[in-house]
Amino acid sequence: MIELLKGDITKLEVDAIVNAANSSLLGGGGVDGAIHRAGGPAILEECQRIRAKQGGCMVGEAVITTGGNLPAKFVIHTVGPTWNGGKNNEEALLASAYRSSLALAVEHQLQSIAFPNISTGVYRFPKDRAAEIAIDTVKEFLNFSSAEIKVTFVCYDEENYWIYEELI
Template structure:
């Protein structure tokens, strides 16, 4: 049963005491605005130093680092797609962000992981559509044999929280 494994909260992802948080990064992995900037700021200079050695990250892929000064042990950096018009593979790239992040979580024995609403800020992905892709992908991965016990969607705004909460209700709760 997946229902108890997925939670939605409104808050600051940098404050969560979980095994791993996911960073909605840019391709350089060297920090930026939004959640990326907040994570780099909270983690301290060690995160930037480790990211420099990763040689960036492709859109739709993910890489893992230590959490440094964050309450989370790990940071999984993933690069979401910039929304163009929905006809340039954006949905598949966004799904890949969640899938690759969860693959890294499984490989590193991470039991609980927190995601922001990837690509819905400056990258302009429609938030309702992004929530459906996020929740659907997480449901698919959790249905497989996995060590992941909990996935938390951490929403920075009430609007994002509402989209994710409604989507969890529709995709997870009502269909089990």
């Protein structure tokens, strides 16, 4: 049920890839920019509709859009926390980002989902702790859910890959 890959999340043929988005949902750097570039304008158009309806996406929550030109059918956009030394509930918010993404996958009856390393880039979350939270949260969700979802963790860089490999 859990798989680890090193590579480019935008190339995966899964039901949904998860975007480590910012709360504006308008694209950005890192994986967010890569997904918007590879997926084309349909993703941004849906994000703009979501913004008009609800004003963006709060930290720890998730929304779903088309996959546009991606091999994935959908993109689940989740907003991870910015690391501030662990003083602002960052660990619980990161776990919530994973749970919210998985809940949307179940709601839409998806069978496969791929996660990037949420919050470990410009949001500066410590990579080892972020990996522990990601794996623990996903395992806990899968254990308590009747849905069968294949979860893939996709690491773009070598450092995250080795951290995840050791933990899985």
